Amino acid sequence: MKKILEGSHAIAEAVRLVKPEVISAYPITPQTHIVERLAEMVADGDLDSEYICVESEFSALSACLGASAAGSRVYSATSSQGLLFMAEVCFNVAGMRQPVVMSIANRAVSAPLSIWNDQQDSICLRDSGWIQLYAEDVQETLDLHLIAYRVAEDHKVLLPVFVCFDGFIISHTYEPVDIPDEKDVKAYLPAYVPVNKLDADDPLSMGMYATPEYYMEFRYENDQAMTRSLDVFKQAGKEFKDLFGRDYSELIEEYRLSDAKIAIIAMGSVCGTIKDAIDVMRAQGREVGLLKIRAYRPFPAEDIKKALSGIKKIGVLEKNISLGSRMKGAVGLEIKDALDDSSVSVLSYVAGLGGRDIRIEDVIKMTDAIEAGNGDCFFGLREELI
Amino acid sequence: MADRSLELEDCGHRACGGCGPALAARLILKGAGERSIICASTGCMEVFSTPYPQTAWKVPWIHSLFQNTAAVASGVEAALKRQGRDEHVLCICGDGATFDIGVLCISGAFERGHNITYICYDNEAYMNTGIQRSGATPFDANTTTSPAGKLSHGNSRPKKDMPQILAAHGAPYVATCSIAYPNDIIRKVERAVKTDGPCYIQIHTPCCTGWGFDGAKTIELGKLAIETGLWVNFEIVNGKTEKVKKVKRKPVEEYLRAQKRFAHLFKPSVNTEEIAKIQAIADANAEKYGIDLKI
Amino acid sequence: MALRIGCASAPGKARENKTGSWRVFRPVFDHDKCTSCGMCQLVCPEGCVLTDNDEFNPDYDFCKGCGLCAEECPADAITMETEEK
Numbered sequence: 001m002k003k004i005l006e007g008s009h010a011i012a013e014a015v016r017l018v019k020p021e022v023i024s025a026y027p028i029t030p031q032t033h034i035v036e037r038l039a040e041m042v043a044d045g046d047l048d049s050e051y052i053c054v055e056s057e058f059s060a061l062s063a064c065l066g067a068s069a070a071g072s073r074v075y076s077a078t079s080s081q082g083l084l085f086m087a088e089v090c091f092n093v094a095g096m097r098q099p100v101v102m103s104i105a106n107r108a109v110s111a112p113l114s115i116w117n118d119q120q121d122s123i124c125l126r127d128s129g130w131i132q133l134y135a136e137d138v139q140e141t142l143d144l145h146l147i148a149y150r151v152a153e154d155h156k157v158l159l160p161v162f163v164c165f166d167g168f169i170i171s172h173t174y175e176p177v178d179i180p181d182e183k184d185v186k187a188y189l190p191a192y193v194p195v196n197k198l199d200a201d202d203p204l205s206m207g208m209y210a211t212p213e214y215y216m217e218f219r220y221e222n223d224q225a226m227t228r229s230l231d232v233f234k235q236a237g238k239e240f241k242d243l244f245g246r247d248y249s250e251l252i253e254e255y256r257l258s259d260a261k262i263a264i265i266a267m268g269s270v271c272g273t274i275k276d277a278i279d280v281m282r283a284q285g286r287e288v289g290l291l292k293i294r295a296y297r298p299f300p301a302e303d304i305k306k307a308l309s310g311i312k313k314i315g316v317l318e319k320n321i322s323l324g325s326r327m328k329g330a331v332g333l334e335i336k337d338a339l340d341d342s343s344v345s346v347l348s349y350v351a352g353l354g355g356r357d358i359r360i361e362d363v364i365k366m367t368d369a370i371e372a373g374n375g376d377c378f379f380g381l382r383e384e385l386i
Numbered sequence: 387m388a389d390r391s392l393e394l395e396d397c398g399h400r401a402c403g404g405c406g407p408a409l410a411a412r413l414i415l416k417g418a419g420e421r422s423i424i425c426a427s428t429g430c431m432e433v434f435s436t437p438y439p440q441t442a443w444k445v446p447w448i449h450s451l452f453q454n455t456a457a458v459a460s461g462v463e464a465a466l467k468r469q470g471r472d473e474h475v476l477c478i479c480g481d482g483a484t485f486d487i488g489v490l491c492i493s494g495a496f497e498r499g500h501n502i503t504y505i506c507y508d509n510e511a512y513m514n515t516g517i518q519r520s521g522a523t524p525f526d527a528n529t530t531t532s533p534a535g536k537l538s539h540g541n542s543r544p545k546k547d548m549p550q551i552l553a554a555h556g557a558p559y560v561a562t563c564s565i566a567y568p569n570d571i572i573r574k575v576e577r578a579v580k581t582d583g584p585c586y587i588q589i590h591t592p593c594c595t596g597w598g599f600d601g602a603k604t605i606e607l608g609k610l611a612i613e614t615g616l617w618v619n620f621e622i623v624n625g626k627t628e629k630v631k632k633v634k635r636k637p638v639e640e641y642l643r644a645q646k647r648f649a650h651l652f653k654p655s656v657n658t659e660e661i662a663k664i665q666a667i668a669d670a671n672a673e674k675y676g677i678d679l680k681i
Numbered sequence: 682m683a684l685r686i687g688c689a690s691a692p693g694k695a696r697e698n699k700t701g702s703w704r705v706f707r708p709v710f711d712h713d714k715c716t717s718c719g720m721c722q723l724v725c726p727e728g729c730v731l732t733d734n735d736e737f738n739p740d741y742d743f744c745k746g747c748g749l750c751a752e753e754c755p756a757d758a759i760t761m762e763t764e765e766k
Contacts, residue, residue: 021465021468021469022461022464022465022468024460024461024464048468049468050464050465050467050468052460052461052464052498053498054457054460054494054498055490055491055493055494055497056490056491056494058453058454058457058490058491059454059456059457059460059490059491059494059495060457062450062451062454062457062458062460062461062491063457063458063460063461063464064461065450065454065458065461066425066448066450066457066458066459066460066461066462066463066464066465067461067462067464067465068461068465069448069458069461069462070423070461070462070465070466070469071465071469072464072465072468072469074461074465088451089450089451089454092450092451095687095688096450096687096688097686097687098687158686158687195686195687196685196686196687196689198423198446198448198462198473199446199473200420200421200422200423200445200446200473203443203444203445203446203447203691203692204446204447204689204690204691204692205436205441205443205446205447205448205449205689205690205691205692206446206447206448206449206687206688206689207448207449207450207687207688207689208436208437208438208439208441208449208688208689208690209432209433209436209437209438209449209688210437210438210688211437211438214438214684214688217684218684218688221684221686390723393728395728396692396693396695396696396728397695397696397700397727397728397729397740397742397743398695398696398697398698398699398700398743399695399698399700399727400698400700401726402745403703403726403745403746403747403748404726404745404747404748404749405726405747406726408726408727409724409725409726409749412725412726412728435695438688438690439685439690439694440690440694440695440697440698441690441691441692441694441695442695443692444692565724568723568724569723600748601747601748601749602747602748602749602751602752602761603752604726604747604749605724605749605752605753606752
């Protein structure tokens with residue numbers, strides 16, 4: 001069914017469709033519209049979930065962990081400071097292999113305080129063991145939530161997932177979206193079957209500690225599961241396409257890339273702007289293309305290498321800053337590692353931090369810089385202030 | 387009635403000989419029964435009972451972090467409710483996890499009214515990390531972070547009153563007990579798990595290693611704490627204090643002398659001024675709870 | 682042995698750890714003095730005092746020799762003796 005919905009409400013529809021038994025969240029801008037809508041659904045009986053209205057993000061994710069360990073499908077959502085407050089629990093949930101799915105309305109982190117968008121919050125949790133998916137528009141955000149549960153709960157994976165989307169730009173924007181049928185979603189996403197479960201009829205100790213004789217193997221197994229999730233995602237994406245018609249069978253997406261001499265790489269909503277900029281540049285005869293990254297963890301390095309083969313000039317638009325890093329952006333480093341080719345120029349452009357607009361003309365200027373070989377820098381600074 | 391022969395804590399755990407918390411774990415499980423799910427915090431009990439894969443727990447048990455046990459339990463309880471299941475959800479946490487780092491999560495869980503029983507085994511310091519002071523450490527106790535010295539008599543602050551804090555949350559049942567009276571623990575835990583809503587039990591669990599006494603004396607120490615008025619066993623039912631254990635009080639010195647953590651109060655000479663302050667704490671307890679037997 | 686996902690384990694494995702080897706003193710139970718009150722069993726932090734037809738005995742595989750049972754026995758039926766190894 002097609003509807004015009006605010007991004008947050010489209011996400012709430014996705015959550016209604018996956019029917020989590022327990023929802024636990026704490027309000028933070030710009031995530032609030034999601035949890036408000038879910039609370040309404042529960043209050044009206046449209047969603048049969050236990051909604052735990054917690055006193056902090058730290059408890060929100062901890063309660064999700066407990067409910068998941070008791071065998072329930074769970075959901076949470078947060079942003080920025082909230083995600084950082086959850087950080088310790090994030091690592092724990094992944095290590096305990098609980099398939100929690102959490103929406104991240106990407107927002108800058110303090111200080112200075114900013115409620116506006118960049119992707120620093122989820123990027124900070126890079127090594128926490130969560131799968132990280134990034135959506136470009138409202139439809140993809142909705143769809144990735146359904147796929148996220150499929151991947152998370154797959155017994156070859158059993159890892160938690162962040163579904164990331166840009167705060168305000170996606171969360172507060174109205175777009176036409178196709179809301180899948182309930183019965184199709186039921187066919188696509190069967191009931192969660194836990195491997196480990198708190199159950200008095202079959203007692204189990206969960207979250208024990210590991211001595212040096214065991215610890216490394218548990219971490220190894222976590223990493224293996226992350227690697228396995230690459231194929232599980234592709235399969236889940238393929239089946240999604242068969243049922244719903246939209247194609248998510250790859251963890252990357254190409255736009256006018258196959259014959260490009262210059263590649264721009266980005267994640268999230270800015271990909272839409274970049275596509276428009278590419279159309280403008282293509283009309284001027286410039287051979288530019290986009291590589292959109294849908295999954296930052298696991299990082300689809302092999303797919304990226306294949307997609308970029310033959311391209312010598314690459315620029316990564318980064319909505320994050322790894323302070324003190326020479327390259328500055330966290331995505332660029334991964335691209336360099338994926339290509340492992342010193343004849344290719346890979347440059348980072350830190351842009352759009354704290355909600356700074358990225359316009360078509362900015363992307364064109366960035367392309368000029370990529371072509372000239374100038375990068376690994378902040379892009380779009382107000383020179384008069386520094 | 388609880389089945390007192392039920393053993394749900396297995397042999398082979400790594401607690402010190404004479405460990406108060408290890409005894410408390412056995413007694414808690416007798417009171418709670420087989421249909422229990424235990425949520426644990428990081429701490430001594432978690433470490434001595436669950437090195438992978440040698441768990442000592444025969445009931446479902448989960449450990450997440452140091453400070454989030456009450457929140458994890460909130461989630462477990464919500465899931466059970468949604469699934470229509472009948473198990474009791476209990477938290478078993480040390481005093482550091484309860485009095486200090488976990489207060490946010492505990493306060494939230496109690497305010498939300500989850501049907502859980504939160505049990506604090508109170509050995510009055512961070513024992514797992516090597517005897518550092520917590521908000522539960524008594525006045526003048528020597529710990530590694532409140533050492534007695536030329537300018538210090540040990541811990542400079544009195545013990546935080548957690549039972550009253552949780553009673554003020556509107557908890558239907560709050561109780562204190564001690565390993566010195568095993569049947570009292572079993573009875574109170576049984577009552578708590580049968581009470582709807584968030585209940586709190588604080589168990590005095592003397593720690594021979596942390597307090598400095600012979601492990602054979604664990605129960606004797608627990609009794610002395612009660613007999614001197616430095617620990618009071620009571621129940622608060624729907625905000626009303628009931629069933630206070632009455633005693634013929636002994637001077638606090640008898641309790642203090644039996645432990646190395648207070649040895650500085652007797653060396654090189656008896657520090658009557660500091661001991662008088664501790665006696666005043668016991669006197670205030672006696673007054674507040676009416677523990678003195680009328681003779 | 683393959684690891685169980687999420688560092689989880691079913692009950693029963695703690696018993697592989699025979700804590701009786703820690704013992705310095707050994708509780709010896711005098712069954713003539715014993716009144717079968719069960720105090721030793723109730724207060725044992727290990728839960729390793731076993732009963733067989735009202736006869737109480739420590740499980741020396743696990744008894745750490747803390748002496749709490751001997752201290753609390755109302756009939757003074759338990760004595761602690763130096764362990765001979």
